Amino acid sequence: MFKNIKAKILKLTSNEIGIDLGTANTLVYVSGRGVIINEPSVVAVNQKTGRVVAVGAQAKAMLGRTPGHIVAVRPIVDGVISDFEVTEEMLSYLIKKAEELSKKMLGPKVVVGVPYGVTNVERRAVRDAARNAGAREVHIIEEPMAAAIGIRLPVREATGSMIVDIGGGTTDIAVISLGGIVRAKNLKVAGDKLNSDIMSYIRNEFKILIGEKTAEDLKIAIASVVEHKPALEAAIRGRDLVTGLPREVIVTDSDIREAIGPSIDTFLESVKEVLETTPPEILADVMRNGIHLAGGGALIRGLPEVLSNYVGIPVHVADDPLTAVARGAGIILEDMEIFDEMLIQNEDELPTRK
Ligand code: ADP
Ligand code: MG
Numbered sequence: 561m562f563k564n565i566k567a568k569i570l571k572l573t574s575n576e577i578g579i580d581l582g583t584a585n586t587l588v589y590v591s592g593r594g595v596i597i598n599e600p601s602v603v604a605v606n607q608k609t610g611r612v613v614a615v616g617a618q619a620k621a622m623l624g625r626t627p628g629h630i631v632a633v634r635p636i637v638d639g640v641i642s643d644f645e646v647t648e649e650m651l652s653y654l655i656k657k658a659e660e661l662s663k664k665m666l667g668p669k670v671v672v673g674v675p676y677g678v679t680n681v682e683r684r685a686v687r688d689a690a691r692n693a694g695a696r697e698v699h700i701i702e703e704p705m706a707a708a709i710g711i712r713l714p715v716r717e718a719t720g721s722m723i724v725d726i727g728g729g730t731t732d733i734a735v736i737s738l739g740g741i742v743r744a745k746n747l748k749v750a751g752d753k754l755n756s757d758i759m760s761y762i763r764n765e766f767k768i769l770i771g772e773k774t775a776e777d778l779k780i781a782i783a784s785v786v787e788h789k790p791a792l793e794a795a796i797r798g799r800d801l802v803t804g805l806p807r808e809v810i811v812t813d814s815d816i817r818e819a820i821g822p823s824i825d826t827f828l829e830s831v832k833e834v835l836e837t838t839p840p841e842i843l844a845d846v847m848r849n850g851i852h853l854a855g856g857g858a859l860i861r862g863l864p865e866v867l868s869n870y871v872g873i874p875v876h877v878a879d880d881p882l883t884a885v886a887r888g889a890g891i892i893l894e895d896m897e898i899f900d901e902m903l904i905q906n907e908d909e910l911p912t913r914k
Contacts (some may be wrong), residue, residue, distance in 0.1 A: 577658050578671045578889025580652070580706070581686065583636045584728025584751060584856060586616075588654050590662045591893045595886050597654055597661070601691070601728075603646045604632045611749045612646075615653045619768075625772045630883040638748055639675035639703075639730040640682040644689060651693035667696035671903070673703040677746045683904065700904040701892060703885050704734035705741060707854040709899070710888030711878040714900075715739060720842030721849060724831060724862055724895035726857025728752050733829060733834045735842060743838050747830050751857050754779055754820045761819030763801065766809050770798035779860075784813045785824055786862035800818075811860075822861075826868045835871060850874035854884040 578589035581601070589598035598617025606613050608629045614622065621863055623632045635646040655668065670690050683700055690698045692890055704723050705715065713721040716739045725732045728751040734744040758775040762768050770778075774796055782792035792813040800807040831851070835843065853864060858881040868875040878884050892899040 572590060576669045576884055576893040577655065577668070578891060578893050579654070580885040581636060581672050582727050582885070583634070583639055586650065586654060587883060587884065589886045589890035589893070590658055591890060593662055595685065597658055597885050598883070599654070601636050602632055602634055603650050604630055604775070605646060606630050612653070615650055622653065624774055629708070631839070632674065634834045637729060639727070639746070640678050641685045642687060642731065644685055648689045648692050651689055651864045655694050667694060668862050669697040669893070670695040671699045671701055671892050673701050673706045673885045673889055674739065675703050675746050676704050676734055676744045678877070679834060701889065701902060702741065704744060704796065705902055706888035706892065707735065707884040708736050708852070708888065709733070709891050710884035710886070711852060711854060713852060720838070720845030722846045722851045724851060725855050726750050726853065726855040728856065731857065732828070733831055735834060735838050737842050740894050742842055745830055745834050747826070749823045749826045753823050754783070757819045757823055758816060761813070761815065762798065765815070766894040767801045768796070768798035768807055769801060770796060775813070778811060781812070782813045783816045783820065784861035785817060785866045788813045788861065831867060832871055847873050850876050852876050852878055854878045854881045856882050897903065
């Protein structure tokens with residue numbers, strides 16, 4: 561008897577999932593289980609049949625390597641849905657997988673993160689895609705808020721917290737106090753931009769064409785915004801622009817630093833801009849509590865130090881920065897009442913934001 565009741569409660573509470581629908585990676589948090597899915601946001605589609613061939617890591621491995629009729633698509637661009645049908649397919653695949661992995665019934669309650677400042681239309685697309693993918697209830701949370709909750713910043717207290725989430729398509733910079741976003745900025749300088757900076761640099765300086773994936777691997781392997789001792793090096797292969805033949809060159813951290821320098825400057829300037837308009841009391845809190853970095857870009861070598869020197873405020877990198885938003889969505893799911901006012905409830909009655 562008791563056993564049954566317990567089983568029922570478990571079943572009810574586990575029917576909730578949090579989704580971080582990122583430009584680069586999509587993570588799924590299942591209540592009581594934690595983050596159980598972490599896949600690149602890539603879908604491979606057969607254009608002849610219109611069917612999805614692969615989702616996630618399998619599809620990412622196909623990027624740039626597909627035969628004519630198969631295309632590998634990244635359905636989320638700059639943090640928002642650019643291909644609605646493919647996003648829906650990806651979400652239903654992931655929700656189904658989450659349900660299989662956690663062995664529970666259909667129609668979960670879902671919390672999805674969206675970048676700060678997306679439009680009503682963009683938010684509605686996320687909501688509709690999640691509903692069509694089988695979600696029973698969809699709640700939307702702004703990603704910087706979810707990330708801050710995920711790393712357990714005191715977001716509901718009368719103290720200022722600052723979070724900078726450097727993802728694939730966008731960087732969200734936000735100052736939070738009393739459960740709301742006080743100042744924020746969303747910029748399109750993030751991981752993908754650094755990859756394209758690296759591609760252009762290698763093309764201009766070495767006269768070699770490399771693909772997006774090679775650029776990203778290079779960034780993760782050797783990018784450093786401060787001089788690295790000993791120098792970091794990587795061998796890359798690409799097509800020689802002059803001969804059209806393959807060629808290998810050695811690239812160093814100093815090359816990458818030069819390549820991404822202008823984007824890093826834009827990033828630093830943006831954080832400074834947000835600080836400049838932050839009310840003084842909250843600014844004092846941020847100076848004391850520091851700036852918290854999340855997202856994959858938080859792992860760029862030397863970035864915390866460079867940012868800290870630039871703005872004169874301590875900078876902390878979140879533990880496991882790539883899962884902060886998904887963990888935040890999970891914490892919200894488990895305590896829906898507490899976080900209720902932070903969720904974006906009704907598309908037609910959006911609170912006006914300062
Ligand atoms: P999103 O939320 O937009 O999906 P993520 O927070 O998952 O983005 O971060 C993905 C981005 O972080 C990608 O651009 C990836 O190249 C970058 N990234 C991941 N790990 C590292 C690393 N160690 N160094 C630099 N960049 C990284
Ligand atoms: Mg993200």
